[in-house]
Structures are given as C-alpha cells and as structure tokens.
Amino acid sequence: MTSVAVQVNRSIRKMESLINFRDIGGLPTADGRLTRTGIMYRSNEPHKLKLKDLDKFNGLDLKLICDLRTPNERKARLPRFVESGKTMTVNVPFYQNDEDYTRFQIYRQIMSQIRTVDFHQFMRDFYRKVLFESTNQIRDVMTLLAEQGSAPMLIHCASGKDRTGIIAAIVQLVTGVPRREVVSDYLLSNPLNKSETDRAIRMLRFLSGFRISRERLLPLLEVRSEYLEEVLDELFARYGSIDAYLMQACQVEEQTIRVLRERFV
Template identity: 45%
Template sequence: MFINENDKGEMAMRIFEKESLYEFDGLYNFRDIGGYKTLNGRTMKTGILFRSDELSRLSQKDLEKINLLNIKSICDLRTLHEQKSKPSRIKTEQGIKLINVSIQDKSQEFTHLEFFRFLVSKASTIDFRKIMKDMYYNMAFVSHVQINKVITLLSEQNNVPALIHCTSGKDRTGFISAVIQLFVGVPYQTVLNDYLLSNDLIAPRMKKVERFIRWMSLFQVSPDRIKPMLEVRHEYLDEIYNEIKGKYGSIEDYLCQACDVEQRNLQNLKYLLLE
C-alpha cells in the first residue's frame, strides 16, 4: 500500500503523541480516534472517542489513567461469551456507564475444546482469510441494529467522552472507528492508515495468539495460514467501504438508510466530534 510522505509524517507524530499520553500496563491497542483534518478543513476533536482492546488486564495504575480521561461510557462490542471469559476491570460503581452491544465474531464463540476440535478436524481446509472477510461483511451488512445502537449512544452528550472496545481492538472496533471517522469527513486514506496502526500495536499479543492456535491445531496450521486472522489488512476495509459506497453513495446515507440512524443523532454526533 502506498502512503505519501505527508501521511507518514502525520501518522508518526500521532503515534508518538499517543504513546506518550496513553501508555498502559494491560492494554496494547488503546488510542484516540480524533485529531485528523476532514475533507472540508475542520478537525475531528481529540479527547472525545477512544478505542481499545479488552479491559480485563488493567493494572491499578491503568485504572487511574482511564479516570483522568473523564470517560463517561464504555461500549463493549464483544459477545457474551467473551465478556464472561474476560470480564472488564472497570465496574459500573466507578461511575462509568457500561453498554454491551455484541457484534458477533464466530471465532470468539468457541470454547477451547470446541476450537481444538474445529482446528484438528479442518486443519487442511480452513481459510482464515475468508473467515475474516465474512466477518467484515457481517459487520457492515448484517449488524445494522448494533451499529445503530453504537452511533445513537455516542450521539448523546452525556455519554461522551466514550471508549469503544472489543477483544483485540482491531476488527470490530476498527470497523466502527473507521465508520465514525469517515462519517465526519476524515479522508479515506487517513482512516485506512489509522486502521492499519493496529498491526504495530498488537503485534506482541498476536504472536502469543499465533502460538496458541498452532498448539491447538497440533501444529497442523502454519503461521502463514493463521496470519490473516491476526492482523488487519487494507483489503478488509477496502472491500466493505467500496460496497457501502456502491450501495448507498456515502457513509452518512449508509447510516441513515441501512442502519436506520435518525438524522438528529447524526447531526448531534457531528456537533460533538468536529471543531
């Protein structure tokens, strides 16, 4: 993928800023999705929407840092199985509203025993790239009710600043973050570059996941075959973005027509996110 020198400079500066501001003991993929210029010259505000991986490993120091961000609500995109297996360390009694909006990820619904049986029985035929593309299609064109809930939640002033997260913070969270950035007018290439940042941030954690999957498959599945599941790829976002544009013309029309988000909520969201 081609990234021009200006984009590289902007991305490098934002990575530096984020690492200096948002270093956590128990999170790999926490960042602010704002700070970018829009196509009409405005700026997406910082300090309003954050994205992250799951919150079960937070240290006491991490909890104190999150408190400093004044987060009022957390939108958990994980399935019920994921929520139970890795419960968040942030509780409602801490004064933060916790909202569960499960976007299904079939790969996260297996128990360890079921996953073991799946990998061993289908080791030679599993197409992880297809699994990921199917997941993105499901998010964009089946999960309309869930997207409506997320956008409506974030459009209410008393719910922001807010944090959106899933398990790794790369796919479900990456897709929702991209939709929001595109909706307010951040250029697609900038959104894509920000989406791809997850690969750098989650690489250490994904090496552990790779070892786990290889072990569960009794080493029948090679690292190269697993790779499509362990990273974000421009093709994943490109394909659904192009299909959304082909069907609806714009992200705003997609949110209105496909996801049935009310116009007043979209207007409120733009008001809250743009300066």
C-alpha cells in the first residue's frame, strides 16, 4: 500500500474539480529514499477545472503541461483558465486507434460491436500499443520531463488513468520505486475516478439500450493491476530493465534518464 506520507501530501493539493489529480512523488525507493514531491503531478483533463480550484492550480506554478490526448480529444476540451505565459503546454498524442477519434466516437464504435467486444482484451491491447508501438511518444515525453526548467509539471490525458498512468509508472520505475509500490499508486485512479466512472457507465448503458451490464463495462473504465503488470512483465522479459527499454525501444538518451533520476529522487 502507499505510505501515509503520500496520502498526506496529496490531501494538501486536493482539487474537487480535478478528481484524479495527484503528485507522483513521495514514494519510497528500493534504497530507502523517497521520491521528491512538487516536481510532477498527474490528473484527468484540466478543462474540468472550476473557479473554486483555480487558486490552488495556479499556486502550483507549473512550467510545463504535457497533454497526452489526441487532437480530436482536445477539441472544445481545452482548459478554461488563461495560461500566464510562463506555463508551456505541449501535446504529445497517444492514439487508441489508427484513427483519431473523440472519446464519444470511440464509445459509439464499441457500442456498435457490443455483441463481440471484449473490454478486458481491448484495454490489454491498448496498454501494449502504448508501451511497444508508441515509443516515439514516450521518448518525446521523457525528454520533455528532463528538460531544464520544466518543473513543476503536469501530465494528463482524458481520465488520467491509462496513458498518464503508464507514463507515471515509467518515471517511478526509473527513479527506483519498487514495482509493487508503482502498481499500488497506479490503482489509486479507481477510487479517485469513481464518480466519473459511474457517470460513464450510465451513459454507455443508455447508448446500448441497457443491453450491457455495469460489470461488463468496468474493465473499460477502471484500471486493473493486470493491465500494467502484463506489459511490465513483457518489458522486463524483452529488455531486462526500464533503462534498457527506454534506450533501446524508445531511443531515449542515457543522459535524459540520468537527469530524470537526479531530478525526482
């Protein structure tokens, strides 16, 4: 389980309108240290930020916002706050399909295949796509995170659970956080996203004419330990270490990995 220190740290910055917002730091490393807090945050899409949380958000003094959504996902869903000029927003899109669909279009496509689609397998395939087919995007994100002056930073996708969860896991593994702690931290998206999950289930059941149960939809809308564990098993079987994966598969410079490790620990 995550440490009490992590829970305390996250409660300080809690934002009601960004339900999956949290610091990726504060976790113990294998050598007994803690990863730094206040360096990198993760969240669901910031367009949901409301005025009551604006002061907290601006108080983060972000230098970089890394948006993992596709161009169609971003349309009409950009942040409502006005950037101050000191915050750089960079879009590094991770695609769920070969086409750039909005989330609603993806849901409609899934509903059209409701009789045959396996949501559990759909998500497992997506995780493999991110780690083993989106290596250029992972290189670009790691390079951005290591750039001088980019901290504090925020990384987000739509729900802040899958694409964002994978990137957070990579950073945590690079900094020496044990795998069990990484997986526990990844699973925090489920309780944090519960209200949004319930809303999405109601919408999808309506779109399906109530032909699909809540239980069958949950693998699509929750994170599952096996999604992350399976791709990490494959990563370590292929490359032996997270550093080797980043350098060989993603062409990340060794110096970039060194900077990330120094910055976050």
